[in-house]
Amino acid sequence: MPADDLARRAVVTGLGAVTPIGNDAPTYWANLLAGKSGVARITTFDTTGFDVKIAAQVKDFDPTVAMDRKMARRMSRFIHFGMASATEAVSASGLDFSDWSPERRDRAGVVLNTGGGGMEQVIDGTETLEKKGAGQVSPFAIPALSGSMGAAQVSMKYRLTGPVITQVAACASSVIAFQDALRLIRSGEYDVVIAGGSEAALLPVAFAALGNMGALSKRNDDPEHASRPFDRDRDGFVFGEGAACVVVESAQHALERGAGGRILAEVAGAALTSDAYHISAPEPTGRGAAMAMTRALRDAGVGPDEVDYIVAHGTSTPLNDVTETRAIKAAFGSQAHKVAISSPKSMVGHLLGAAGAVAALAAIGSIRDGWIAPTANLENPDLPECDLDYVPKVKRKARVDTAIINGFGFGGQNAVAVFRRFEA
Known part of the structure; x- marks a missing residue:
């Protein structure tokens, strides 16, 4: 694709977030740079009988920032998070869809991915069915539990009539959203895509299952230090919840509407692979993850020596962190020891x-x-396995022109996306 084909280059013009360390994108970013932990004892349900009692919960969140109270009561928590982050991203982008013609709306879509969707609807609905009978089960339960309803609600809010996509790929889900957004823009058929992911699966049954799998950290007495990617004392990941969205536009669309100053980065490339190995463990050599990184860089037209930063999957599990490090070494060669990495x-x-x-x-x-x-x-x-530059404990000042994000999911699903500084 020619570099000057601005209609087919995808740029980011707005960000939104709901996270355990901030319910908007600026707060999340400030606290991330400060190294602030969002991990604490669980308050949303009784953990008596659970070996693990800590999680990264979203706090003080009001769903009515993005929808009225009636809709909030009918929709699932993952939809609340997704709507709030999408609304913030659209506002930050400066886009106003209110006066768009039907033809322009046809050129705008949504990709909002999730792993679990509205799981609480199944749990609550089953309890209602057993205790009160079939006649008392909410007629909104099916729409509220559907993983696709987050994207659908965003499209309905802004009356966007282009594609509405939801991909389910476990922990790789929302990286795939950026690949889909990039492909839609590259097609030349679409001008705007709201892209991201939302998750609210922090429920007793899911929590118990992951705990019994041995996937979760049991550092109950020191929750703030429980998630410690690449550290020798890590003992599992910390279950979290939240959402983030970005507004992706064709560069031409952003520039023509006078939003050049809002362009934050370019979505330059992406790739997917599969380990085809195990339902939860990564393939030990990291071959599939390495191939995803290599293909994503190729898709972006970027060499390993041009990457300044890797946002690692970095789960803090014994298997992932070693395997991801091996994959980075395989994909980047000698450059692996020169690139900054953090989780x-x-x-x-x-x-x-x-x-x-x-x-x-x-x-x-x-x-x-x-x-x-x-x-x-x-x-x-x-050491000796995790011996790269993981930017330990303190933020680092650095010029970053190109960064990649890794997302590796249960079932061996590997997704990588490349972001770079935009130059027209």
Whole structure:
């Protein structure tokens, strides 16, 4: 694709977030740079009988920032988060869809991905059915639990009649959203795509299942230091919740509407691969993850020596962090020891289907502001395996022109997206 084909280059013009360390994008970014932890004892349900009692919860969130109370009562929490982050992103972009013609609306779409959708609707509906009978089950339960309803609600709010897409790929879900947005813009058929991910699966049954799998940190007495990617004392990830969205436009559309000053970064490339190995464990050599990074860089027309920052999947599990490090070494060769790497999960926990979306905000923020967020709690790297530059504990001033985000999901799903500084 010619570099001067601005109609087919995808740029980011707005950000939105709801996270355990801030319910808007600026607060999230400031706290991420400060190394603030969002992990604490669980308050949303009784953890008696659970081995794990900590999580990264969204706090003081009001769904009516993006919808009226009636809709809020009918919709699931993941929809609340997705709507709030999308609304913020649209506002930050300066887009006003109110006077758009039907033809322009046909050229705008939504990609909002999730891992679990409205899981609480199944749990609550089953309880109502058993206790009160079939006649008392909410008629809104099916729309509210549907994973696609987050994207649909965003499209209805802004009356966008282009594609409405929801992909479910476990913890890789929202990285895939950026690939889909990029492909839509590259097609030349679309001008605007609201893209991201939302997750609100922090429920007793999911929490118990992951705990019984041995995936979660049991550092109950020291929650703020429980998520410690690449550290030798890590013992599992911290369950989190939240959402993030970005507004992606064709560069031509952004420039023609006078929003050149709002362009934060370019979505330059993306790729997907599969390990085809195990339902939850990564393939030990990291081959699939490395191939995803290599293909994403190729798609962006970027060499490994041009990458300044990797926002790692970095889950704080014994298997992932070693495997991801191996994958980075395989994809980047000697450059692996020169590139900065960090993991937002050290502060916000693992947002599952929304993890890639909050990672994207970290990548975009680094390009915009020249700061790389740290890997909090990294005190003793797990040598000799985890021996790269993980930006331990303290943010770092650096010029970032190109950053990639990694998202690796259960089932061996690997997704990588490339962001770079936009130059017309």
